[in-house]
Amino acid sequence: NAGVTQTPKFQVLKTGQSMTLQCAQDMNHEYMSWYRQDPGMGLRLIHYSVGAGITDQGEVPNGYNVSRSTTEDFPLRLLSAAPSQTSVYFCASSSDTEAFFGQGTRLTVV
């Protein structure tokens, strides 16, 4: 049982480049979410989805897009990377009792 698989683990981007962070879960959860983690700021919600075809914005959605074409997959797309997007990103898949996180992606934008 893989749980939540998130790739890549590390990424360096140049300002203005775009990229997609992949997230897949095999627990058949309807609710999935993306967070960014910055020192001293906890986990901030970027986007979330309550099921295939349904997405919504979290606290800090600017500069990011998501899609949910299947229950399993919830990719996060950075449209035009900026240094302010340097962070650690976590995907999570949630039951009604627990959020299961992916391994995280450490993204650096130079």
Place this chain on the structure above:
Amino acid sequence: GENVEQHPSTLSVQEGDSAVIKCTYSDSASNYFPWYKQELGKRPQLIIDIRSNVGEKKDQRIAVTLNKTAKHFSLHITETQPEDSAVYFCAASRGRSNYQLIWGAGTKLIIKP
């Protein structure tokens, strides 16, 4: 908007002593309060949670207490061990949804040998 405040940001305790981390929340409709532990370089993982119909919950050396009137909840770790060193996050549900959580900023717990 709703928020969760967590204190202290860093806590250093002697091995074997107890540690207490406190959180306050603003959404009076919150009814689910989990605690997550994040070891260095790892993903956050659920260690204990409590729902609003319960005042205290224990799991071995870990306990959580909830005061709904005052809107605060606390994590208690007794007989601390080196493997307890980590960052701990509290969270509160956004309203009655267990899925949407409002997170505290985290507490770095350091266990001194």
